Amino acid sequence: MLKKADAKGEKMWRLVIDYRKVNEKTVGDAYTLSDVTEILDQIGQSKYFGCIDMVMGYHWIEVAEQDRAITAFSTKEGHWEYKRLPFGLKTAPATFQRMMNIMLSGLTGSRCFVFLDDIVVYARSLAEHDIELSFLKELGRNV
Numbered sequence: 001m002l003k004k005a006d007a008k009g010e011k012m013w014r015l016v017i018d019y020r021k022v023n024e025k026t027v028g029d030a031y032t033l034s035d036v037t038e039i040l041d042q043i044g045q046s047k048y049f050g051c052i053d054m055v056m057g058y059h060w061i062e063v064a065e066q067d068r069a070i071t072a073f074s075t076k077e078g079h080w081e082y083k084r085l086p087f088g089l090k091t092a093p094a095t096f097q098r099m100m101n102i103m104l105s106g107l108t109g110s111r112c113f114v115f116l117d118d119i120v121v122y123a124r125s126l127a128e129h130d131i132e133l134s135f136l137k138e139l140g141r142n143v
Helices: 020-025 036-043 065-071 092-103 126-141
Strands: 048-053 073-075 078-080 112-115 118-123
Touching: 036 112, 036 118, 048 126, 092 112, 118 126
Parallel strands: none
Antiparallel strands: 048 118, 073 078, 112 118
16 A cells, blocks of 8 residues: 655555454453543643654564464465564554553653653753653663
8 A cells, every 4th residue: 555655755655454354353452541631731831842753663562473373464475474563453552552651661750751652751941851852762772
């Protein structure tokens, strides 16, 4: 399927798989997403904000070997199974949110907030904001 233009205005191809039949049979994951109202209340006096988009973050999560057949698709070139979490699965957003909350445990609510694949970093001063961004950058190197 042809994806819309990227940030540079260039057209890109992206594989799209219809997982509706799989999702009908999948037991949902009741893990809750972050409450946007709560996030807005917590950032209160902050004046500086940065957003880190974890655009390929789903692909950090390995699909268990016994579950890879569920992600299978076929093309003219062969039969394929995802080794990493693909988009489109019913439980993917909750799985990713859980992983991000675990990774940033102890930081959310004091240095940043996570909403799916976005990490919002907030601070009252530019100097404080730079410190928070540097801290998260260093954390990312160690993951």
